[in-house]
Amino acid sequence: MSNLSIPYDKLLSTFEEILRRFNFTTEKSRICAELFAGASLDGVASHGANRFPLFLEMIRDGYIVPDAEPVQTFKAGSFERWDGKLGPGNVNAWYSMKRAIELAHQHGIGCIALGNTNHWMRGGSYGWQAADAGMIGICFTNTKPNMPAWGSDEPKLGNNPLVIAVPRKDGPIVLDMAMSQFSYGKMETYQREKKQLPYDAGFDKEGNLTRDPSTIIENELALPAGLWKGAGLSLVLDLIASTLSDGKSTYELGKEVVEFGLSQFFIVLNPDKLGVTKAAEQHINRVIEDLKSSSSFNSASVNYPGENTLEKRNHHLKHGVPVTREVWEKILSYQKDP
Amino acid sequence: MSNLSIPYDKLLSTFEEILRRFNFTTEKSRICAELFAGASLDGVASHGANRFPLFLEMIRDGYIVPDAEPVQTFKAGSFERWDGKLGPGNVNAWYSMKRAIELAHQHGIGCIALGNTNHWMRGGSYGWQAADAGMIGICFTNTKPNMPAWGSDEPKLGNNPLVIAVPRKDGPIVLDMAMSQFSYGKMETYQREKKQLPYDAGFDKEGNLTRDPSTIIENELALPAGLWKGAGLSLVLDLIASTLSDGKSTYELGKEVVEFGLSQFFIVLNPDKLGVTKAAEQHINRVIEDLKSSSSFNSASVNYPGENTLEKRNHHLKHGVPVTREVWEKILSYQKDP
Numbered sequence: 001m002s003n004l005s006i007p008y009d010k011l012l013s014t015f016e017e018i019l020r021r022f023n024f025t026t027e028k029s030r031i032c033a034e035l036f037a038g039a040s041l042d043g044v045a046s047h048g049a050n051r052f053p054l055f056l057e058m059i060r061d062g063y064i065v066p067d068a069e070p071v072q073t074f075k076a077g078s079f080e081r082w083d084g085k086l087g088p089g090n091v092n093a094w095y096s097m098k099r100a101i102e103l104a105h106q107h108g109i110g111c112i113a114l115g116n117t118n119h120w121m122r123g124g125s126y127g128w129q130a131a132d133a134g135m136i137g138i139c140f141t142n143t144k145p146n147m148p149a150w151g152s153d154e155p156k157l158g159n160n161p162l163v164i165a166v167p168r169k170d171g172p173i174v175l176d177m178a179m180s181q182f183s184y185g186k187m188e189t190y191q192r193e194k195k196q197l198p199y200d201a202g203f204d205k206e207g208n209l210t211r212d213p214s215t216i217i218e219n220e221l222a223l224p225a226g227l228w229k230g231a232g233l234s235l236v237l238d239l240i241a242s243t244l245s246d247g248k249s250t251y252e253l254g255k256e257v258v259e260f261g262l263s264q265f266f267i268v269l270n271p272d273k274l275g276v277t278k279a280a281e282q283h284i285n286r287v288i289e290d291l292k293s294s295s296s297f298n299s300a301s302v303n304y305p306g307e308n309t310l311e312k313r314n315h316h317l318k319h320g321v322p323v324t325r326e327v328w329e330k331i332l333s334y335q336k337d338p
Numbered sequence: 339m340s341n342l343s344i345p346y347d348k349l350l351s352t353f354e355e356i357l358r359r360f361n362f363t364t365e366k367s368r369i370c371a372e373l374f375a376g377a378s379l380d381g382v383a384s385h386g387a388n389r390f391p392l393f394l395e396m397i398r399d400g401y402i403v404p405d406a407e408p409v410q411t412f413k414a415g416s417f418e419r420w421d422g423k424l425g426p427g428n429v430n431a432w433y434s435m436k437r438a439i440e441l442a443h444q445h446g447i448g449c450i451a452l453g454n455t456n457h458w459m460r461g462g463s464y465g466w467q468a469a470d471a472g473m474i475g476i477c478f479t480n481t482k483p484n485m486p487a488w489g490s491d492e493p494k495l496g497n498n499p500l501v502i503a504v505p506r507k508d509g510p511i512v513l514d515m516a517m518s519q520f521s522y523g524k525m526e527t528y529q530r531e532k533k534q535l536p537y538d539a540g541f542d543k544e545g546n547l548t549r550d551p552s553t554i555i556e557n558e559l560a561l562p563a564g565l566w567k568g569a570g571l572s573l574v575l576d577l578i579a580s581t582l583s584d585g586k587s588t589y590e591l592g593k594e595v596v597e598f599g600l601s602q603f604f605i606v607l608n609p610d611k612l613g614v615t616k617a618a619e620q621h622i623n624r625v626i627e628d629l630k631s632s633s634s635f636n637s638a639s640v641n642y643p644g645e646n647t648l649e650k651r652n653h654h655l656k657h658g659v660p661v662t663r664e665v666w667e668k669i670l671s672y673q674k675d676p
Contacts, residue, residue, distance in 0.1 A: 008664040076446045078416060081613065103627045108414045111447060111607075136578055152632035165575040166388060166581070173577060175570040198567060199547075200538075207635030209537075220449045226563025227537060230514040232643040236502040239475055239511060239625060243504070243609065243618050251628040267448070267605070271581065275412040275419065280581050290589040294490035297545030307572040 004328050005320025012037040015052065016332045021156030022059050022117045023066045029089050035090040040120040040321045043312035047122035049323045053330045055088075055121075063260040064088055070095055073246070081242035081245060086261060093120035093139075093264060094129065100268040101133045108273035112266040115247025119143075119262065124176035124309070126266065127165030131172030136269040137165040141262055142238040144253040147180050148221050149235075150228035153207060155220045157234040158250040159183070160241075165306075168284050171326070173307030179234040180222040187213040187222070198240050241265040341527040342666050343458060350375040350451040351391065356672045358530035360397050362452040363666040366429050373428040377460040377588060380657045383462035384523045387661045391668045393459075402426055402456050408433055408618025412582070416445035422455030424599060432460035435457040435467045435475065438606040446611035452603040453585025456479075456554055457597065462514035462647070464604065468509030474607040475503040479600055483592040485518050486559050487573075488566035491545060493558045493571040496588035498523070498579075503644075505609070506622050512644035518560040525551040525560070537591075561640030 001066040006014075015033035024032060036055075042050030058064045068087035072080055080099065081183025083090040096112040120126070120141055130137020143158035159180040166173040181203045190197050191213040200209040202216030202223045209223065216222060224230030234250075242249040247263030273278055316322070323331075344352075353371035362370060374393075378386030398400045404576030406425035410418055418437065421429040434450040441448025458464070458479055468475020481496035497518040504511040520539045529533050529551040537549040540554030540561045547561065554560060572588075579589040585601030609618055633639040654660070661669075 012519045029669070055475045076612060079446050079607075079612055108417050109447060111448060113612075124543045136582075149629050149632050149642075151634045151636070151638055153635050154633050156629050156632050161610075162571075164571070164578070166574055166577045173574055175574050177567045177570060179566060181567070186396065203635075212451050213648065225565070225567045226515070226519060227521070229563045231566075232515060233500075233502070233627075235629065235642060236504055236511055239504045239622055240607075242501075242625075243614060243621060244474075244612060246615065248626045249623050258450065268416075269578075269582065274414060274417055274582060276581060277584065283581060283587065284577055286590050287573075287580075287587045291487050293492050294487050295492050296489045297491050297541075298489070300489055304487075304573060326619050 002325045003322045004325055006323050006328065007320050008037060008041055008317055009038065011049065011321050011323070014331065014335070016329070018056070021334070022056060027068065028066070028088070032088055033093050034073070034126055035094060035121060037321070040323065041313055041315070041316050042122075042124070042309045044122045044124065045060060046183070046323070049321075049327050049331065053327070053334070056334055058118075058260070061258070063258055069197055072115070076108045079111045079113070081113045084114050086116055089118030089120040089262065091098060092117040093126050096264065096266050096267070097126040097129045097137065098138065100266040101130060101135055103301065104135055104268040104270035108270050110268040111183050112265070113241070113244035114243030114264045115242070116136050117262050117264060118260055120264065122176070123163040124174055125162040127174040127176060128172065129156045129165040130268055131165040131167040131174060132269070134272065135173060136167065136254055136271065137163070137266070139163050139264065139266040140241060141264040142241050142253065143262065144259040145250050146184065146220060147224050147231065147234065148203065150224070150231040153203070153205070153221065156251070156287070157171070157231055158238055159222065160234045160237045160250070161225070162233070162237060166284065168288070169281060170285065171310050172306055173288070174309065176305070177225065179225055179230045181223065181225045181230075184217065184222065187217055191217060198332045216242070253254050339665045341660045342663055344661050344666065345658050346375060346379055346655055349378065349387065349659050349661070352452040352669065352673070355402075356394070356669070360394060361671070363405065364427070365483070365676065366404070369432055370426055370429050373432060373459060373463050375659070376463060378464070378661065379651055379654050380460075381654070382460045382462065383660070384521070385661075387665050387669065389459060391665070396596070396598070399596070402622070408452070409618065415519030416441050417451075417452070418447040418448045419451045420454050421636065424454055427600065428453040428459040430464070431464055431477075434602065434604050435477065435606070438471055438604040439471045440469060442606040442608035442611065446608050448665070449605040451579070451582035452602045453580070453583030455602060456601050457600065457601065460514070461499040461501040462512055463502040466510065467511040468505040468567060468606055469505040469512060470606070472505050473608065474609065475476060475506065475604070477501050477602065477604040478579060479602040480579050480588045481600065482597040483559060483588050484522065484558060485562050485572065486541070488562070489584045490568040491541070491559065494589070495562070495569055496576055498558065498572045498574060498575045498588070500571070500632070504622065506626070508621060509648050511626070511642050511673065512647065514643070515563065515595055517563055517568045519563045520560065522555065522560065526557055529555060534620070542603055573676055613619045
């Protein structure tokens with residue numbers, strides 16, 4: 001597959017135009033297009049351009065309702081519960097983080113529990129959104145079952161991505177981690193290239209750790225990151241998101257063939273409103289400088305989460321966003337009347 | 339080392355009496371004794387009886403101030419910042435969780451940032467504290483550096499334990515995880531028994547993963563749980579706790595020989611106040627039942643975090659708390675005048 005370099009503005013306007021054809025309002029088509037194009041811009045094509053055609057198909061199939069408006073169903077101070085009405089997952093998540101930021105401007109803390117929503121695509125987007133507003137942001141989503149509980153040979157847990165962002169003028173720290181050591185997308189890439197994964201990635205049928213992508217994909221037994229630790233973390237994040245949003249748990253999501261109707265949670269902490277002194281910026285910089293001064297095994301530089309993202313973003317803004325020819329042609333096919 | 343079985347009440351009253359000799363108030367000696375005895379009762383002797391002598395030595399050496407009172411330094415709605423004044427870490431953490439629960443009773447959400455405190459001993463205690471009050475509790479602490487950043491060959495990150503608890507009438511879900519795959523205490527046990535760890539646990543000098551406890555302990559290169567994921571999570575938890583508490587980061591803790599003056603963060607969510615319906619209990623039960631119905635590789639039962647704790651607690655209440663003869667004699671030696 002040859003790679004094209006699409007100028008960011010071209011990618012954005014193409015997505016926007018197609019979304020307008022799929023019944024998105026002007027505002028929503030803009031937000032949704034920015035989230036898809038932004039994911040590819042930041043080097044996360046799996047949840048950017050590559051995923052866009054599947055997203056459109058889920059709209060056609062009725063799992064994602066393009067013109068649904070999220071509805072507030074409960075409010076108490078800095079906490080609100082919203083029903084996502086099965087709208088586009090990335091737009092719903094963006095609105096939720098925006099609302100959590102507004103609450104944190106007012107109260108110092110903002111929490112949104114969002115139920116009945118859809119895949120938020122690249123979770124890191126909402127970490128960046130909080131950090132760009134000068135806030136600490138924590139958010140997580142559940143997913144359909146795709147990992148086993150510790151000791152089990154069947155998938156019962158979601159890989160439930162967790163995002164934590166800390167603002168910083170010279171580049172925020174944005175952690176975006178799924179609870180499986182490797183995503184199925186990554187494992188499929190290794191499978192296509194007939195390669196073993198670089199670290200243990202799942203289980204074989206006897207319960208042994210393995211790096212073989214085909215074995216893991218066939219068994220649907222992705223390894224929880226940190227073994228029993230990632231399995232436990234996945235469970236409690238699912239329980240918190242689904243309980244507080246009055247939404248579906250991973251268990252309930254697993255009853256459907258297609259993954260839709262997810263539960264998510266967003267917490268924002270506003271350092272300014274919480275009386276954190278101006279010295280906080282220097283405090284964070286000192287920690288990052290110390291980390292980056294680490295000596296390393298292979299003389300490679302030691303990076304903090306999110307650091308490479310900024311480099312990629314700037315590079316792609318200048319030289320164009322890489323999109324495979326196959327994906328780009330697929331996307332352009334949606335410009336024609338359905 | 340032979341094991342004794344000490345009745346829980348005896349363990350508690352022994353700790354309490356000794357703490358009174360170490361200048362604890364009646365109330366604080368009770369709280370502190372319950373936290374130490376409770377850790378052993380729940381099967382976490384490493385942060386219970388086994389740790390008690392070292393705790394007393396840190397008081398003698400002036401790192402822990404037994405009669406220090408934590409002081410509130412900032413308040414905004416459901417958020418408060420407290421200065422732990424280098425008081426006993428477990429008592430300070432217990433007061434902080436108690437205060438967070440009070441705030442959550444009032445506002446639905448309660449957050450405490452606690453700086454200038456000490457090792458909280460068993461983090462799970464504060465998860466149980468929240469769950470016993472019917473609340474969702476999230477808390478984390480930083481530690482001195484004891485893990486490398488991803489790719490690095492020197493410890494710059496703490497193993498920063500994270501605790502997340504979800505209340506449930508038939509037994510809460512309480513996750514208590516440090517960010518290293520194995521604790522140094524666990525690795526030392528394997529070293530003494532001349533055994534390899536069951537999973538990769540750290541790095542050798544060339545940066546290869548290893549299960550050999552001696553190699554890892556010598557290099558101080560414990561493996562972050564989930565490889566780069568646990569390393570990233572450790573960093574952001576440290577930044578949040580130290581920034582919001584106006585306290586020390588892992589980097590600053592590493593400048594001292596002895597670990598003291600830690601930063602911690604506590605978040606409590608009150609389902610009742612946040613309008614979560616009565617059905618939430620059944621919702622959580624269904625998820626747990628589904629998880630426990632998992633088939634497993636070796637026909638062993640699949641457990642949720644905290645499940646074994648309740649079993650151990652009930653067993654030890656009935657049959658006595660296991661304490662090694664060596665540790666018990668050491669503890670009793672503090673009953674004599676210093």
